[in-house]
Amino acid sequence: MIFRLTCKEASRLISQGMDRRLSITEKIGLRLHVGICDACTRFTSQVKFLRDALKAFPGPDDPEKR
Amino acid sequence: MLMPSESSAPTPLELERHRPYLLRFALLQLRDRSAAEDAVQDTLLAAIQSAARFAGQSSVRTWLVGILKHKVIDGIRKTSRERPPDPGSAADTGEDLDVFFADDGHFAEIPETWASPERSLEERRFFEALERCLQALPKNTATAFTMRELMGLETEEICKELGISTSNCWVMLYRARMGLRACLERTWFQPGGGSDKGERLG
Numbered sequence: 395m396i397f398r399l400t401c402k403e404a405s406r407l408i409s410q411g412m413d414r415r416l417s418i419t420e421k422i423g424l425r426l427h428v429g430i431c432d433a434c435t436r437f438t439s440q441v442k443f444l445r446d447a448l449k450a451f452p453g454p455d456d457p458e459k460r
Numbered sequence: 461m462l463m464p465s466e467s468s469a470p471t472p473l474e475l476e477r478h479r480p481y482l483l484r485f486a487l488l489q490l491r492d493r494s495a496a497e498d499a500v501q502d503t504l505l506a507a508i509q510s511a512a513r514f515a516g517q518s519s520v521r522t523w524l525v526g527i528l529k530h531k532v533i534d535g536i537r538k539t540s541r542e543r544p545p546d547p548g549s550a551a552d553t554g555e556d557l558d559v560f561f562a563d564d565g566h567f568a569e570i571p572e573t574w575a576s577p578e579r580s581l582e583e584r585r586f587f588e589a590l591e592r593c594l595q596a597l598p599k600n601t602a603t604a605f606t607m608r609e610l611m612g613l614e615t616e617e618i619c620k621e622l623g624i625s626t627s628n629c630w631v632m633l634y635r636a637r638m639g640l641r642a643c644l645e646r647t648w649f650q651p652g653g654g655s656d657k658g659e660r661l662g
Contacts, residue, residue: 400565406554409634413608413615436571440641443577448609452484453587 399427404434412441468516472508478524479504485525488591489532489606491599495539499531506531529611536607536621552624554631560638571641574649586648593643597636604629605636 399407404427407420416424428434479500486496506527507514514523562568580586594602600622607618619629 400561401567402561402565405567405638406634409637410630412637413630413633433567433570436573437567437641440571440574440577441637443574444637444640445609446578447581447586447590448606450581451488451587451590451610452481453584454582 399423401427401431401434401437404428404431405437408434408438409441412445469511469514470507470520471511472504474520475504475507475511475524478521481521482524482528485610486528486532486535488594489603489610490535490539491595491602492539495535499528499535502531502534503528532611533613533621536603540621540623552628552631554635557635557638560642569642572645572649574645577649580648589644589648590640593640593647596643597639601632601636601639604632605640608633 404424407416407424408428410416411420411424428438482500482503483496486499487493490496490499503524507524514520518526560568594606597605604618604622607613607621608615613621615626615629615633619626622629624632
């Protein structure tokens, strides 16, 4: 089954989805997997959080925010 | 007779105040103190020269970070020119990432639920943990990742600057994300170590 992904394959695609446009087949495969996989659901929000964290770097520090 | 641009132009002293902030930003990307200090110095000089043109639409800090990004990219180009081409980096298949998975393709260690991660972004200590986790990554991996997420560059630009193929680039970014999320889970979001011990889900 081409649509049946393992977590290993899914996490790789989740990461690549942050860097390139996924194909329709990849998107469908990913949706089917993530829909039933808690681990990959969490992985997805965690890599998105990493993006937010780097955007916010270096975070709250110096009092003057101008 | 006062031009609005004159009244909002930041003074050299005001610009100087942002130096520590800019240095942390440059250090995270360049991982080399003297290269980072050079980039920040160039940034502040350029900013002083063009302070009159500061439009005041964004904050001074945002404006400075915009200049710094260009200077940092110059710094990356300089080091990549000095670095001899690495024949070993031809095809990065990411086999080292197998350790994160069992033989059947499941996660060897299931990613845990992170307790209100967005609140971490308000904590200075979180960013220190993030810096430590980035430093623990292989240098090229961290460089590619910060180029992507800190500098906001597209994959094609990163590949070009680092002299690697697009697929190697994707593997590197994947390696960085796997490593960082595992490291942050261990060192910051520790499910058993914090106050939220009781709310762990089965």
